[in-house]
Every structure is written in structure tokens, then in C-alpha cells.
Amino acid sequence: MNIGEAATRSGVSAKMIRYYESIGLITPPARTAAQYRxxxxxxxxxxxxVRRSRDLGFSLEETRELLALWRDKSRASADVKNLAMAHVRELEEKAAELKAMADTLRHLATHCHGDHRPDCPILADFAASAPTQAKA
Amino acid sequence: MNIGEAATRSGVSAKMIRYYESIGLITPPARTAAQYRxxxxxxxxxxxxVRRSRDLGFSLEETRELLALWRDKSRASADVKNLAMAHVRELEEKAAELKAMADTLRHLATHCHGDHRPDCPILADFAASAPTQAKA
DNA sequence: CTTGACCTTCCCATCATGGGAAGGACTATA
DNA sequence: TATAGTCCTTCCCATGATGGGAAGGTCAAG
Structure with missing residues (x-):
């Protein structure tokens, strides 16, 4: 099949398939006489x-490792699990960070009238903020 | 003060200060005879x-809007609140997405022995996955 | 007057993805 | 068979926010 069909069937765009090939994530396929993949x-x-791995938030480099483990029929399942759980922790950390931002902002917004008047505690907070980590 | 001190006092790197200037986010400062900012x-x-806005996850374009609102003494607080709350929803959405990924992966990992044996339900799932949204 | 810490501009890299141009290949139909 | 339309190829550019680093000018202290 051509790259277009492979794209449709895999859920990976043709553009990305070529890219994955270029960085050595997947092996170059055969070509027709006219150079079609x-x-x-x-x-x-x-x-x-790869698509599934990406959808679960693994980077392409992590995906590369997972692919290697997948192909290595003698890998220990512990290796996979470790990689996966490390990733779970990263995901949860990032989720918590975003949630914290949302909470902070929601809290600020609570105190904002949200009407025609100009004064707004959200901007006031922004303006008053101290440098996060500088000038120790 | 020089850019270095401004960087320390604001928590924004000198590199970023110059960049913000180059994209018109902040106004170009005066210069000394030797072109020092x-x-x-x-x-x-x-x-x-700007730093605070970035820390709360606003993009530079959103930050630009916030700065404009900040400088506009006659803005309605509702405008700020709307922007903020829209952002809160985005943040919460992204957080939920990450959490969902983590949950999925954690669930898969639960069924993985995590020992020396090779079989691993995580990779099995990856391999079996259907295209997310293709070939309707 | 030298040394070292600052500053300047300019270019490159990241990460994953998409857009689009220029040109060749294939297929269906008139 | 000619032509149109859809596919394919490679190549370059853009994104967003940030950092790295080179090459060279400036300034303050010794």
C-alpha cells in the first residue's frame, strides 16, 4: 500500500511517517520503481x-525505547513497567502543575467583580508579583 | 540599570527580555552611548x-492582551475575568488529559508482572491499538 | 593597561507537527 | 490517447518559548 493508505490505517499522517523514517524511528520501506514508498x-x-505511544504522552525518544523493547522478545517486563511508571509520574506531575495554575487563577478570578468597573484583582496580583526565584 | 540587573530583579532572563522586545511585547528601553539597554x-x-503571566500558563500572545488590559485604565474587569476564566478552563482541560493518560497507563501497568518474564500487557496494548480516529 | 565581567548582535538547536511549492506518477474517463 | 485529478516525491519554512554559544565591544577595578 502507498503512504496515504498507511496513514489512514494507522492514524499517523503521511508527513509524520516520512519524518519518523528520517529520524530512524521506523525502518525505510521498500520503494516502487517510481520511488513510491x-x-x-x-x-x-x-x-x-507509535501513535498509541504518542497518544499516551511518550516523547519520540521514549517511543523509540518502547519500540526496541517491543521488538526484543526477551526483554524483562520489569523494564517496560519501569519506563511506564516513570512516565506516569511525569504525567501526574505535569497535571498537578496545570491544576495548581488553574486553581490560583480561579481563586484570583473569584475576587474579580467581572463587570464594567475597571479594578481587577487579577491584574493587581500580576503587577504586584515578586520575582519567582531571583535575587536570593 | 543594565539588562542583567533587570533580569535578576524580574526573574526574566536577559535572553528573554531581548526576545520580548524583539516581538514587541515590551517597549524598547533607552540605550547608553555604547548601545547598552x-x-x-x-x-x-x-x-x-509578564513572568507571572507566563508562570500561570498564559502564552505570550495572551500575555500581550493582558498587558494591554493592564495598561488600559478604563478596561472593564469583566474583560479580564473572561480571559482568565477561559484560560482556567483550558488549563483544567489539559490537566484532565494528562491525568487520563496517566490513569490509562497506570491501569495497563497494573497488569504487568514487572519481573524477568518478557510478556507485558503494556506493549501488548500498544501493539493491538486501533487507529484513533481514522477509517471511519 | 590588563583582566574579567558585562554587554551587543547573530545564528543555531530544541520538539513534533503542519503548510506548501515544484515536479513526477498513476488512474479514470471522455 | 489526451487530459484531469489525485496521489506521490523532495525540499524549505513556520510554529512557541527558550537556551547555547560565538565574535566582538565596553566598562570598572586593580
Whole structure:
């Protein structure tokens, strides 16, 4: 199949498929005489794997490791689990950070009239803020 | 004061201060005869404002709007509040997305032995995954 | 007058993705 | 068979926010 079909079937855009090939994440497929890339069902599987990994927030480098583990039939499941759990902690940390920002901002907004009057505690807070971490 | 001191006092790196100037987020400061940038206390305030805005997850474009509202003494507080609350919703959405990824992955990891054996439900899931949104 | 810490501009890299141009290949239909 | 339309190819550029670093000018203290 051509790259377009592989893209549709895997959920990875043709653009990204070429990119993944260029950085060595996936192996270059065969080519027709006219240089068209030719993919097999197995390639689509790999692309779906990558897609799934990306959807779960793994970077391309992490995805590369996961692919290696996937292909290594003798890997220890502990290796995978460790990688996964480290990632879970990162995700949860980032989620908590975003939540903290939202909470702070929501709190500030609580005290803002939100009407035609100009005074606004949100901007007041911004203006009064001290440097986060400087001038120790 | 020089850019270095402005950076220390505001918590914004000198690199970023120059960048913010180049994209018109902040106004170009005066220069000495030797082309050194010269900042006043007011500029440090503005930089802190930007820093605070960034720390709360606003993009530079959003920060630009906030700065405009800040400087516009006749703005309605409702305008600020709307912007802020829209941002709160975005932040919470992103946080929820990350949390969902973490939960999914944590769930998969639960079923992974995490020992020397090779079989791993995490990779199995990745491999089996259907295209997220293609081929409707 | 030298040393070292500052400043200047300019270019490059990141990460993952998309846009689009210029040109070649294939397919269906008139 | 000619033509149109859709696919494919490679190549370059852009994003957003930030940092790294080079090459060179400036300033203050010794």
C-alpha cells in the first residue's frame, strides 16, 4: 500500500511517517520503481504502536525505547513497567502543575467583580508579583 | 540599570527580555552611548507581570492582551475575568488529559508482572491499538 | 593597561507537527 | 490517447518559548 493508505490505517499522517523514517524511528520501506514508498500490514502495526505511544504522552525518544523493547522478545517486563511508571509520574506531575495554575487563577478570578468597573484583582496580583526565584 | 540587573530583579532572563522586545511585547528601553539597554523600575514591574503571566500558563500572545488590559485604565474587569476564566478552563482541560493518560497507563501497568518474564500487557496494548480516529 | 565581567548582535538547536511549492506518477474517463 | 485529478516525491519554512554559544565591544577595578 502507498503512504496515504498507511496513514489512514494507522492514524499517523503521511508527513509524520516520512519524518519518523528520517529520524530512524521506523525502518525505510521498500520503494516502487517510481520511488513510491510501499508499506505492508506489519508497518501499519508499528505505526499504530507509535501513535498509541504518542497518544499516551511518550516523547519520540521514549517511543523509540518502547519500540526496541517491543521488538526484543526477551526483554524483562520489569523494564517496560519501569519506563511506564516513570512516565506516569511525569504525567501526574505535569497535571498537578496545570491544576495548581488553574486553581490560583480561579481563586484570583473569584475576587474579580467581572463587570464594567475597571479594578481587577487579577491584574493587581500580576503587577504586584515578586520575582519567582531571583535575587536570593 | 543594565539588562542583567533587570533580569535578576524580574526573574526574566536577559535572553528573554531581548526576545520580548524583539516581538514587541515590551517597549524598547533607552540605550547608553555604547548601545547598552537601560531599564527603570517600571520596566522591571512590567517584566514581573509578564513572568507571572507566563508562570500561570498564559502564552505570550495572551500575555500581550493582558498587558494591554493592564495598561488600559478604563478596561472593564469583566474583560479580564473572561480571559482568565477561559484560560482556567483550558488549563483544567489539559490537566484532565494528562491525568487520563496517566490513569490509562497506570491501569495497563497494573497488569504487568514487572519481573524477568518478557510478556507485558503494556506493549501488548500498544501493539493491538486501533487507529484513533481514522477509517471511519 | 590588563583582566574579567558585562554587554551587543547573530545564528543555531530544541520538539513534533503542519503548510506548501515544484515536479513526477498513476488512474479514470471522455 | 489526451487530459484531469489525485496521489506521490523532495525540499524549505513556520510554529512557541527558550537556551547555547560565538565574535566582538565596553566598562570598572586593580
Amino acid at each position: 510501499v508499506y505492508a500490514d506489519d508497518d501499519v502495526h508499528t505505526l499504530r504502536f | 537601560v531599564y527603570a523600575d517600571d520596566d522591571v514591574h512590567t517584566l514581573r507581570f
